[in-house]
Amino acid sequence: MVMARRPALLVVLFLVALAGCGQAAxxxxxxxxxxxxxxxxxxxxxAAPPEVAADATSHVPEWPVVDRDVQLxxxxxxxxxxxxxxxxxxxxxxxxxxxxxxxxxxEHGLPRVFPIAGQDGDRFKVLLPIRPNxxxxxxxxxxxxxxxxxxxxxxxxxxxxxxxxxxxxxVFQEPVxxxxxxxxxxxxxxxxxxxxRPIWQPYLGPYAYATSAHSDVLYSxxxxxxxxxxxxTDAPGSIGHPVSHGCIRMSNSxxxxxxxxxxxxxxxxxxx
Numbered sequence: 168m169v170m171a172r173r174p175a176l177l178v179v180l181f182l183v184a185l186a187g188c189g190q191a192a193x194x195x196x197x198x199x200x201x202x203x204x205x206x207x208x209x210x211x212x213x214a215a216p217p218e219v220a221a222d223a224t225s226h227v228p229e230w231p232v233v234d235r236d237v238q239l240x241x242x243x244x245x246x247x248x249x250x251x252x253x254x255x256x257x258x259x260x261x262x263x264x265x266x267x268x269x270x271x272x273x274e275h276g277l278p279r280v281f282p283i284a285g286q287d288g289d290r291f292k293v294l295l296p297i298r299p300n301x302x303x304x305x306x307x308x309x310x311x312x313x314x315x316x317x318x319x320x321x322x323x324x325x326x327x328x329x330x331x332x333x334x335x336x337x338v339f340q341e342p343v344x345x346x347x348x349x350x351x352x353x354x355x356x357x358x359x360x361x362x363x364r365p366i367w368q369p370y371l372g373p374y375a376y377a378t379s380a381h382s383d384v385l386y387s388x389x390x391x392x393x394x395x396x397x398x399x400t401d402a403p404g405s406i407g408h409p410v411s412h413g414c415i416r417m418s419n420s421x422x423x424x425x426x427x428x429x430x431x432x433x434x435x436x437x438x439x
Contacts, residue, residue, distance in 0.1 A: 318433050343416060350412040
């Protein structure tokens, strides 16, 4: 059964334990995590500034099924909301055994969802938040509940702009910073996996969306695996230019508006 995304705001505090959750209610469900201050560790330094940490999942080094031109029917777009503690990810609609499994929660304890790209038998073809970009897999329909999202995001790397739509209506547009020539923002069809409040990382602004996209150049970055984020910035002069390590920077007012609008699973289309 297809269900519309219900208004809800889940706030997770990761300082000691789960601190609480509450309700806020524009139109769609939102999920946010407050990222705890990282422990002091000895690591190899890098000249690049920190970016959003990657989502931690159990996966093989190189997922074998890739569709860089995957199409998502919609809007409205169909999402698979994971309903089991761990969901098996299959490499085809007929494989008897999953190649990997993922928790029903993301790294910061938020609900795991996958955009649905198709159906074959009793399995959905879904976009995966793992390397390489364009990774797709199949999940059992019995393990998920389908929901709809009408919102979408589109970023043009040449025009340095972001457009957000609700169905066939444009509801938001502003300049953004994208990756440089050496560390470009990857092109393709992706989706948002987490919404975090990076309270110990002011260079990310008040909110940051983690996405399923990964840098095609940086495979290890500040403790993560080069995941591409959409976030605010403490350097507003960089907006509108190709200056990042692949992430998409926008105004703090803009990311705050989106944080009250876009649910997890919202498709992100990155184009030239």
